[in-house]
Amino acid sequence: MAQARKGKLNYRCPCCFMRDIDMDMFYDAEKGEYYCLRCQFTGTEQEVLEGNERVRQKYGAMYRRFTDFEDFTEF
Numbered sequence: 001m002a003q004a005r006k007g008k009l010n011y012r013c014p015c016c017f018m019r020d021i022d023m024d025m026f027y028d029a030e031k032g033e034y035y036c037l038r039c040q041f042t043g044t045e046q047e048v049l050e051g052n053e054r055v056r057q058k059y060g061a062m063y064r065r066f067t068d069f070e071d072f073t074e075f
C-alpha cells in the first residue's frame, strides 16, 4: 500500500481554496495524481494547477494583500 506523502511541491486543493480553506494536497505516486484528504478531490498536476489558476483569478487581490501582511510582520 502506498504511503500518503507530500508531493515535491505543496499544491493547494483548488476545491477547498474556493471555500477559503487552505489545504495542502497529498500525492499518490502509483496513480500519479494529487488528492485532498478533506474533500476527496483528486486530479493530475495539470488539473490542480488549472484549478488553482481559476481561484487565483477570483482572489487575485487577496493573494497580494496576504503577501504584504507577511512582509509587514517581519518589521
Ligand SMILES: [Zn+2]
Binding pocket: 013, 014, 015, 016, 017, 023, 036, 037, 038, 039, 040, 041
Ligand atoms: Zn479539498
